[in-house]
Amino acid sequence: MLHQKTAQFMAAVFGMFIIATAQVHAQDAAKPKLANVTILATGGTIAGSGATSTTTVGYTAATVGVQQLIKAVPELANVANVSGEQVFQIASESMTNEHWLTLAKRxxxxxAQNSVDGIVITHGTDTLEETAYFLNLVVKSRKPVVLVGAMRPSTAMSADGPINLYNAVLLAADPSAAGKGVLVAMGDQIHGARDVSKTNTSTPDAFKTTELGMLGYIQGSKPYFYRVSTRKHTVDSEFDISNLSALPQVDIVYGYANMNTVALDAFIAAGAKGIIHAGTGDGSVAARVKPGLVAARKGGAIIVRASRVGQGILARNGEANDDELDFVVADTLNPQKARILLMLALTKTNNTKELQRIFYNY
Incomplete structure (x- = not known):
C-alpha cells in the first residue's frame, strides 16, 4: 500500500511538472520573436568620455568599446538579440574613403546572413551624414541599417547616447524600417540618409532634415513613419563596391567673396578626378574662378556645381551655362554628399550626361 501511494504521489508530481513545463513553453511561444541586430561601433562622441559629468565640450571621443556601450543600456535586451563588433575606434572627422569601403563591405x-535582421552603426556626428549617404548608395539589402551618434559624451549627466542607441536598435529591429534606405536615429526622430545634416555644433537637436523633412518619430518604443525618400538607394542602386579597394579623388572647392583659384589649382595638380564647386547662392561661379573650372574640365576633371546654402535645387543652366561648359549640377545634394555620389559615379562613367542622370536619380 505504501509503495502504491508513493507511486501515485510521484505520478501526480510528474504530471504537475509536465503541465508546468507545457505552460512555460506555451508562454515562450506566445512571446514575439526578437530580431537579431548587430551593432557595428566606429567610435565618436557616443563612445566618448569627459573629465567630469558636466563636461559636454572638450571631451575625448572614441574611448568606450562596443561591449561597454551595450552593457550601459540593458533595455536593449527587451527589443532585440544584440551582438556587437568594434570596426573602428576613431573620431569621425578622421573617417576616410578606406574606412567607408571596409565598413560597407562588412x-x-x-x-547577407539569415541570422542578422538589422544593423546599427554607432558613429561620430561630424561625418555621420556622409557615412550614412555612402552606405545608402552601396548597401545591397532591404534590411534596416541605422546610424546613431550622440552630441554629448557617455560620461555627461545628460548623455543622449543611451536613449539614441536604444531607439536605433528598436528601429533596426522593426519590420517597418525595411526597404526605406539607410536611416539615422537621433533625438527621437527618424531621418533619411540622403537629406539629413548636422546643423549645430553642440546641441542635442543638431540633426535635422531642414527643408524636405524627417521621415518619422520614435515614441513609446515604436517607430512611426510619415514619409519615405523617392530617390534610389540600397538594393535599387547601380553602384557595386565589392571589388573596390579605393575611390576616385574628388575634392570640394568652397565659394566666397574675393575667391581665387588657389585651392582649385592645388586639387587639380594633386590629381583630382572631380571637383565639387560649393558656390554661393544657386551655385554661382565667380568671374575670376570660371577660367580655372573651364580649364580643369578641358583637362578631364568633372565639375559639379553645388551650393554652400544647404537648401534648394541647384538649377541647371541657371548661374552658369552648364550645357556649354559641360558641367554637372548637384540637384539638392549638399557639397559633402555630392562628393560622395560623384566618387561612386566615376567608378562607372566619365560621361557628363550619364553623371547628370545619376545626380537626378540619387
Missing part, C-alpha cells in the same frame, strides 16, 4: 556580409 555591412553587406552581415546582412
Amino acid at each position: 555591412v553587406n556580409v552581415l546582412l
Whole structure:
C-alpha cells in the first residue's frame, strides 16, 4: 500500500511538472520573436568620455568599446538579440574613403546572413551624414541599417547616447524600417540618409532634415513613419563596391567673396578626378574662378556645381551655362554628399550626361 501511494504521489508530481513545463513553453511561444541586430561601433562622441559629468565640450571621443556601450543600456535586451563588433575606434572627422569601403563591405556580409535582421552603426556626428549617404548608395539589402551618434559624451549627466542607441536598435529591429534606405536615429526622430545634416555644433537637436523633412518619430518604443525618400538607394542602386579597394579623388572647392583659384589649382595638380564647386547662392561661379573650372574640365576633371546654402535645387543652366561648359549640377545634394555620389559615379562613367542622370536619380 505504501509503495502504491508513493507511486501515485510521484505520478501526480510528474504530471504537475509536465503541465508546468507545457505552460512555460506555451508562454515562450506566445512571446514575439526578437530580431537579431548587430551593432557595428566606429567610435565618436557616443563612445566618448569627459573629465567630469558636466563636461559636454572638450571631451575625448572614441574611448568606450562596443561591449561597454551595450552593457550601459540593458533595455536593449527587451527589443532585440544584440551582438556587437568594434570596426573602428576613431573620431569621425578622421573617417576616410578606406574606412567607408571596409565598413560597407562588412555591412553587406552581415546582412547577407539569415541570422542578422538589422544593423546599427554607432558613429561620430561630424561625418555621420556622409557615412550614412555612402552606405545608402552601396548597401545591397532591404534590411534596416541605422546610424546613431550622440552630441554629448557617455560620461555627461545628460548623455543622449543611451536613449539614441536604444531607439536605433528598436528601429533596426522593426519590420517597418525595411526597404526605406539607410536611416539615422537621433533625438527621437527618424531621418533619411540622403537629406539629413548636422546643423549645430553642440546641441542635442543638431540633426535635422531642414527643408524636405524627417521621415518619422520614435515614441513609446515604436517607430512611426510619415514619409519615405523617392530617390534610389540600397538594393535599387547601380553602384557595386565589392571589388573596390579605393575611390576616385574628388575634392570640394568652397565659394566666397574675393575667391581665387588657389585651392582649385592645388586639387587639380594633386590629381583630382572631380571637383565639387560649393558656390554661393544657386551655385554661382565667380568671374575670376570660371577660367580655372573651364580649364580643369578641358583637362578631364568633372565639375559639379553645388551650393554652400544647404537648401534648394541647384538649377541647371541657371548661374552658369552648364550645357556649354559641360558641367554637372548637384540637384539638392549638399557639397559633402555630392562628393560622395560623384566618387561612386566615376567608378562607372566619365560621361557628363550619364553623371547628370545619376545626380537626378540619387
